[in-house]
Amino acid sequence: MRIAAPVFCLFLLISASAQTTGSGLAGTVFDSNGIVVANSQVVAKGAGGTTYKAATSAQGKYTLADLPPGAYEITVAVPGLLPYSGKTTVAASQIMPLDIRLQDTTQLSTLGEDRFGIAADLNKHHPPAGPAPRLEGKPDISGVWWSPVTVDPGKPEWLPFAEKVAKERGENLRKENPQAHCLPSAILRRGPVYQFVQGRQFMIEISDDDSPGFFQIYLDGRGQPKDPNPAWYGHNVGHWEGDTLVVDRVGFDDRAYLDQDQHPHSDKLHVIERYRRPDMGHLETEITVEDPGILAKPWTFKRVSELAPTEEIYEFICPENNRDVSHLVGK
Numbered sequence: 001m002r003i004a005a006p007v008f009c010l011f012l013l014i015s016a017s018a019q020t021t022g023s024g025l026a027g028t029v030f031d032s033n034g035i036v037v038a039n040s041q042v043v044a045k046g047a048g049g050t051t052y053k054a055a056t057s058a059q060g061k062y063t064l065a066d067l068p069p070g071a072y073e074i075t076v077a078v079p080g081l082l083p084y085s086g087k088t089t090v091a092a093s094q095i096m097p098l099d100i101r102l103q104d105t106t107q108l109s110t111l112g113e114d115r116f117g118i119a120a121d122l123n124k125h126h127p128p129a130g131p132a133p134r135l136e137g138k139p140d141i142s143g144v145w146w147s148p149v150t151v152d153p154g155k156p157e158w159l160p161f162a163e164k165v166a167k168e169r170g171e172n173l174r175k176e177n178p179q180a181h182c183l184p185s186a187i188l189r190r191g192p193v194y195q196f197v198q199g200r201q202f203m204i205e206i207s208d209d210d211s212p213g214f215f216q217i218y219l220d221g222r223g224q225p226k227d228p229n230p231a232w233y234g235h236n237v238g239h240w241e242g243d244t245l246v247v248d249r250v251g252f253d254d255r256a257y258l259d260q261d262q263h264p265h266s267d268k269l270h271v272i273e274r275y276r277r278p279d280m281g282h283l284e285t286e287i288t289v290e291d292p293g294i295l296a297k298p299w300t301f302k303r304v305s306e307l308a309p310t311e312e313i314y315e316f317i318c319p320e321n322n323r324d325v326s327h328l329v330g331k
Contacts, residue, residue: 022066022093022094022095023066023067023068023069023090023091023092023093023094023095024063024064024065024066024067024090024095024096025042025044025062025063025064025067025072025074025088025090025095025096025097025098026061026062026063026064026095026096026097026098027061027062027097027098027099027100028056028059028060028061028062028099028100029042029056029060029062029076029078029099029100029101029102030060030099030100030101030102031078031081031101031102031104031115032081032101032102032103032104034101036056036059036060036061037056037060037078037081037102037115038056038057038058038059038060039055039056039058040055040056040060040076040077040078041053041054041055041056041076041077042054042055042056042062042064042074042075042076042100043074043075043076044064044067044072044073044074045072045073045074045075046067046068046070046071046072047070047071047072052064052067063095065095067090068090069090069091069092070089070090071087071088071089071090072087072088072089072090073085073086073087074086074087074088074098074100076100076102077150078102078115079115079118079119079122079149080105080114080115080116080117080118080119081102081103081104081105081115082102082103082104082105082260082261083150083153084100084101084102084103086100105260118192121146121192124308124310124311125146125306125308127280127281127282127306127307128280128281128307128309129279129280129281130279130280130281131279131280132277132278132279132280133280135198135200136200138240138243138245139243139245139276139277140198140277141196141198141245141275141277141283142195142196142197142198142203143195143196143307143308143309144193144194144195144307144308144309144311144312144313145190145193145194145195145196145283145305145306145307145308146191146192146193146305146306146307146308146311147190147191147192147193147194147305148190148191148283148285148303148304148305149303149304149305150301150302150303151302151303151304152301152302153301154299154300154301154302155299156289156295156299156301157295157296157297157299158263158294158295158296159293159294159295159296161264161293161294162263162264162294162295165262165263165264166261166262166263166264169262170262174262177257177262178255178256178257179210181322182211182318182319182322183211183232183255184210184211184212184213184232184233184256185207185209185210185257185260186256186257186258186259186260187233187234187249187252187256187257187258187259187265187269187271188258188259188260188271188287188289189207189210189259189260190207190303190305191207191208191209192208192209193208193308193311193313194206194207194208194305194313195207195313199219200219201218201219201220202216202217202218202219202220203216203217203219203238204216204217205217206313207313208313208314208316209316210316211316211317211318211319213313213316215231215233215234215236216236217236217237217238217247218236218237218238219237219238219239221239222237223237224237224248224250224251225251228250228251229251230251230252230253230254230267231251231252231253232252232253232255232256233252234249234250234251234252234269234271235249235250235251236248236249241274243276243277244274244275244276245274245275245276246272246273246274246275247272247273247274247275248270248271248272249270249271249272249273250269250270250271252265252267252269254267258289258291258294263294264294265291265293265294266291266292266293266294267293268290268291268292268293269289269290269291269293270289270290270291271287271288271289271290272287272288272290273285273286273287274286274287274288280307281306281307282304282305282306282307283304283305283306283307284302284303284304285302285303285304285305286300286301286302287300287301287302287303288300
């Protein structure tokens with residue numbers, strides 16, 4: 001009897017441990033065409049904020065083992081595809097199956113614009129080292145930059161109207177997307193490469209694969225007009241706060257999409273972009289979107305771009321050979 005008590009306690013400890021281990025998720029990550037996605041990262045974020053990560057194999061398979069039972073937010077981000085975000089629950093002592101299918105962006109996955117072409121572009125990234133150049137005492141953010149990578153997506157709280165419109169546009173196979181009709185791309189879109197040309201009184205932003213693909217940012221101290229004439233790229237004024245360039249954007253055309261997830265905007269849209277060049281090869285951007293017509297509260301997210309010193313932006317005349325429209329049949 002003197003030995004039985006410790007043995008019984010040990011049995012309880014083993015039983016309790018068994019209830020909290022052996023839990024997790026496993027599955028395969030596919031693209032929109034059903035092709036497995038290798039070397040992508042699957043992230044599980046628990047209710048307490050703890051994150052767990054696993055990389056997919058050459059066969060697109062992943063396993064997130066030893067997850068504590070509970071609710072998780074699952075995210076996957078792959079260049080050239082829309083980010084995946086979903087919720088699931090992990091049960092005790094079970095490996096739950098969860099296959100993930102990523103969707104295309106507004107591009108049509110044509111040769112050179114698919115995820116494989118974008119991955120090939122990523123292999124070209126070799127941002128130069130050294131201090132950031134300066135102009136008139138301020139960082140000079142001039143240069144050609146690769147499409148930014150989102151490092152902090154924030155937590156947009158869409159109103160039901162915005163979610164409804166985005167869902168309808170997606171289900172209609174993005175047939176009405178302005179970019180497919182040779183109109184400017186989404187307000188928050190940048191790339192595949194984009195360029196800043198910085199001057200004293202104003203600067204120009206040029207975006208590749210966009211029509212017309214350029215707009216001005218005034219740096220001469222002017223404020224926003226009381227009633228700006230609506231424009232696809234908005235009315236843009238900038239000022240410096242130390243070494244950070246703050247760009248204030250208002251007055252957007254109603255037809256413009258807000259982002260590549262097909263969300264709309266209202267006439268109250270206000271975008272604040274904060275640019276910081278910490279060194280020669282990187283450009284950090286913090287963007288805050290304010291629009292009480294589509295968001296319950298302001299949405300802030302962060303991006304980082306790498307300098308593309310060997311790239312050039314070639315002219316893009318969309319109407320010359322636009323063969324997309326006749327194939328956009330919708331539903």
